[in-house]
Amino acid sequence: MVSKWLQERWEVLLPTLASLGQGQEEEIKRMCEAELEVWRQRPSLKRAISLQKPLTETRNRIRETFPLTDGNWWCNPKSGQKEHLVLKYLNFSTEEWIQIQAPSEEELRERREHPLSLARPWDLLEKVEQLLQSNGWPEMVVGIGLATGRGIVEILQTGHFRRKSAYSILFAAPMTVYEVLCDPFEVPTLVRVEAVLSAVDRVRQFFGNHFQGLRRRDISQQCRPQIQEAAYKQVWNLVPLRPEERNVYTSLAHGVYPQLAAWFYCPASVDKLVYLATIQNHRKLLGATSVEMRVTLALASLYSEYVVLDGEGAVDDRRGIHLNEPEVEVLEVFQQEDVPSQEEGVEEEHLVPLMPTICATR
Secondary structure (H helix, E strand, C coil): CCCHHHHHHHHHHHHHHHCCCHHHHHHHHHHHHHHHHHHHCCHHHCCHHHHHHHHHHHHHHHHHHCCCCCCCEEEECCCCEEEECHHHHCCCCHHHHHHHHCCCHHHHHHHHHCCEEECCHHHHHHHHHHHHCCCCHHHHHHHHHHHHCCCHHHHHHHCEEEEEECCEEEEECECCCCCCECCCEEEECCCCHHHHHHHHHHHHHHHCCCCCCCCHHHHHHHHHHHHHHHHHHHHCCCCCCCCCCCCHHHHHHHHHHHHHHHHHHCCCCCCHHHHHHHHCCCHHHHHCCCHHHHHHHHHHCCCCCEEEECCCCCECCCCCCCCCCCCCCCCHHHHHCCCCCCCCCCCHHHCCCCCCCCCCCC
């Protein structure tokens, strides 16, 4: 439900903006900038992350209620689609969005200095295989998420999963609100690809056309509670969580999965952070041009949330331990070119984007 203060702002702001068009673009820009500044001055919105919800709700309301005409649209370069001109200005910059979505300095420091331990990685792998064979759809979704790192709605509805190799898929899905399908990218699977694809098919068959016409956020709201409950019940004794953590599924898909995938499949010649960002299609991190930004994005994305322990309880920082096994292949993007480690030939003060040859936007 939209908060009362935001509803009151809409009653004044939106009718005026709806009446403006291309001939009043400067006025639209001025009004949007002024409105965002009003929000920033609210005591309840002092933290950057607090601004995300009202902005998203307002932009969604504009998409739903402002009709497009020949005189009020612009072409969004990110989507290649027409949208109301107001959406060009009632938005944050990429840098602001990164700041908004980043955890607090205290949270980042805690993640950096005290990563969580995966003490039983082989038991966890066995659990993934069990979940993929489950009869319950929430358990299957958890298994697919652990095996591929993909999101709930991607698994339930929007994702395109296709076999690439015995232990990888080609994946594509809408990555932004514009519903534009990203280019396919290769994702390693923690178990054989047939088990993953079979589970995806069974989940999709269970729901049939149930999600047809629903928005992604509606699908998430319908199914997330059951999936979160299943995730906690299935892995509580295998995967530690922060005391304040409530989103168990995200910890599994974006924290546990990348670490195990790198442990199994990341070549020694590839920077681990580049590998993690590549298999999660994290374009902002791959394009970051400073060490500080890369580290912040990596911590915020849970890439450093977990470490694998060996049988003696020490951190096992090996990579690619499965690469010599039958049918296991290096991801094609890392076969095509040698991607340098950050320690090799790159000055910290003048980092260039480390982007393998893949496309799409996270």
